[in-house]
Amino acid sequence: MKYSAPRGTVDILPDASGKWEKLERILRTIASNYHVKEMRTPIFEHTELFNRAVGDTTDVVTKEMYTFEDKKGRSITLRPEGTAGIARAYVENKMYALPEKLTKVFYMGPMFRYERPQSGRQRQFHQFGVEMLGVESPYVDVECMMMAITVVKALGLENVTLHINSLGDEESRDAYRKALQDHFRPVLSDLCEDCNARFEKNPLRILDCKVDAKHEAMKTAPKTIDYLSESAKAHFDKVCALLDDLEVDYVIDTNLVRGLDYYSHTVFEIISDDPKLGAGATVGGGGRYNGLVEEIGGPATPGVGFAFGLERLMIALNDNEDDDEGIDAYIMPLGEEARDLGMQISAVLRANGFSVDMDYAGRGFKGQFKSADRFKATYSLLLGEDEVKGEYVNIRDNKTKEQEQVPFEDIVSYLEKGLGL
Known part of the structure; x- marks a missing residue:
């Protein structure tokens, strides 16, 4: 179904x-x-x-x-x-x-x-x-x-x-209620069933009727401010x-x-x-x-x-405005060992207040760069075999396209400086 x-x-x-x-x-x-x-x-x-x-x-x-x-x-x-x-x-x-x-x-x-x-x-x-x-x-x-x-x-x-x-x-409403009833009473038979039901209980509601909105009596009905x-x-x-x-x-x-x-x-x-x-x-x-x-x-x-x-x-809201502010960093690992390390780096970055996502599908860098663009990531963090062995990460500024090697222990301070935090 x-x-x-x-x-x-x-x-x-x-x-x-x-x-x-x-x-x-x-x-x-x-x-x-x-x-x-x-x-x-x-x-x-x-x-x-x-x-x-x-x-x-x-x-x-x-x-x-x-x-x-x-x-x-x-x-x-x-x-x-x-x-x-x-x-x-x-x-x-x-x-x-x-x-x-x-x-x-x-x-x-x-x-x-x-x-x-x-x-x-x-x-x-x-x-x-x-x-x-x-x-x-x-x-x-x-x-x-x-x-x-x-x-x-x-x-x-x-x-x-x-x-x-x-x-x-209350005094105003009582006076206005009477004026409305006196006004609509002669044409009550012309009005819809709902208006007739409202006539005794709450004649003010007649003025809100969509069925009889164009009736002549609606146009000439008393005004509230005249009975204040x-x-x-x-x-x-x-x-x-x-x-x-x-x-x-x-x-x-x-x-x-x-x-x-x-x-x-x-x-x-x-x-x-x-x-x-x-x-x-x-x-x-x-x-x-x-x-x-x-x-x-x-x-x-x-x-x-x-x-x-x-x-x-x-x-x-302006439909032309870009409502997706993007994320701070997208982690791009190659291989299982890099993904393991990427999980640890993402946890550390999130604990320090950064918005982070990561590739979990095991794709190549070409596919991961497309994701970084779709997510509007400010930085991409590239992790391959060399980076894992050397205990650093290549951080790419996705706006300027510049790339820099940053030791693991300096990633947080590097992003804070780059994001003006």
């Missing part, structure tokens, strides 16, 4: 893994610069967590989750997003009691959604996300957005715009003022509502017209979610965060 990867999953092969590692290094460096530390949560959680946290009116919960029963009949779901698991861990581990009020964490790893696979979007996909929990402040909102912008700039994306909106506080309470408007005005002070270009996009139920106040997306992604492509986004921690059993705790799909960021 011939096996293949399940639809919506891909194998990341060795020739592509270097690019993934590069992206992950960039993200970890930026996280460190913002003093954001990593948190790792399970890949699966109890299904109820996502029903409560993400919202049972969202497409993620109603249509896209991978849910199953374990051997004891408990309902388990592969995580479709990262925020709910972070919030659960925050509550379970009583992180709200830490001396510092603001907890800043990031996560990076696979997520799972049953949706139609397409370029940059798979059923098993990878996300990098940041959550900042414990402080309700427009300054934290902007800190979060600035970090997201830093990621995009680090990848060299062009024609990027920050889109922002406010969903307001005084405090919510002050919060949003301060966010805009801070972005102005930082000279960040942004667009107030009143159609932006985000796709998950837990958002409140500031929401944002980063939109790119870079040819690599296509016009109007959403690179990533997030927003504030002040009721989430309380919803899953913790104390009232404000939070704000964002997430990027790594597959989408991979497209953003």
Whole structure:
């Protein structure tokens, strides 16, 4: 029987893994610069967590989750997003009691959604996300957005715009909810089954419908910022003022509502017209979610965060860049005795921090030189019968093509000097 990867999953092969590692290094460096530390949560959680946290009116919960029963009949779901698991861990581990009020964490790893696979979007996909929990402040909102912008700039994306909106506080949402219901009630029979189901539970979700996106009522729907309470408007005005002070270009996009139920106040997306992604492509986004921690059993705790799909960021990375940095040394032995010695030399070099590989196939120098070129080795270490007897190695600089005899005991210092270590 011939096996293949399940639809919506891909194998990341060795020739592509270097690019993934590069992206992950960039993200970890930026996280460190913002003093954001990593948190790792399970890949699966109890299904109820996502029903409560993400919202049972969202497409993620109603249509896209991978849910199953374990051997004891408990309902388990592969995580479709990262925020709910972070919030659960925050509550379970009583992180709200830490001396510092603001907890800043990031996560990076696979997520799972049953949706139609397409370029940059798979059923098993990878996300990098940041959550900042414990402080309700427009300054934290902007800190979060600035970090997201830093990621995009680090990848060299062009024609990027920050889109922002406010969903307001609970008072604002109640007023807006009523306005939406009054607006859509006369045309409810024209809308799809999902929109009708959302009408009572969460009419805000109607605005995110793909089936009825072109309906006239969508174009004339009330805007969230017209229903903000005084405090919510002050919060949003301060966010805009801070972005102005930082000279960040942004667009107030009143159609932006985000796709998950837990958002409140500031929401944002980063939109790119870079040819690599296509016009109007959403690179990533997030927003504030002040009721989430309380919803899953913790104390009232404000939070704000964002997430990027790594597959989408991979497209953003410059395809022309050489992501394989190569190795420091490639050991080229001729004969069994030379291979034995080569194994010892490689062990010593690795113990001293060098990246090293070696020929194990017993080929001649011609074939081994081709491997050294493919591995982008800085140096080739040639070991034949004469070298073994004379207790030296011929070290070839693969860039200058110069070659020099180096005693065994001097190999480490020779490479350190040549590599500028």
